[in-house]
Every structure is written in structure tokens, then in C-alpha cells.
Amino acid sequence: MTPLLTLILVVLTGLPLAQALDCHVCAYNGDNCFNPMRCPAMVAYCMTTRTYYTPTRMKVSKSCVPRCFETVYDGYSKHASTTS
DSSP: OHHHHHHHHHHHHHSOOOOOOEEEOEEESSSOOOOEEEOOTTOOEEEEEEEESSSSOEEEEEEEESSOOOOOOOSSSSOOOOOO
């Protein structure tokens, strides 16, 4: 029984520890945005969203999100997408 427990402990200590996700979190209107933030434990993705006010004026938001979801095509960009 002792060798089995020793083997289990060796295997468990070799497993990687779960690490929190770091995302750049901000909202900006064209400037560079680098503000790394540790996301809460329930977060699995970093999301970048572009919102167009006009064809030439947009806002970019970056945030931590718990799940991926479809974005709505905004009519100005060729592709509306989320990133993880």
C-alpha cells in the first residue's frame, strides 16, 4: 500500500499548477492599450471588442470573460470576432 501512495504523491507533484489568466483590460479610442490584469478564477478567455461609431471612428475594449460568445456584425468591419 505504501508504494502505491508514494507513486500517487509523485504523480500529483509532477502535475502543473493551475494559473490565473492575465488579460490586457481597458477601453480606448485609438491609443495603445497595455494594462495587464490578473483575471478572476472563473475567467477562461480574453476578449477584444471593436465598436464602430462611424466607418472611421471606433472604440476598442479589452476584458476578461468567462465564456466565448458570438459578436454581432456591426456593418462597418469586414469581420466581427472575439479572441481568446
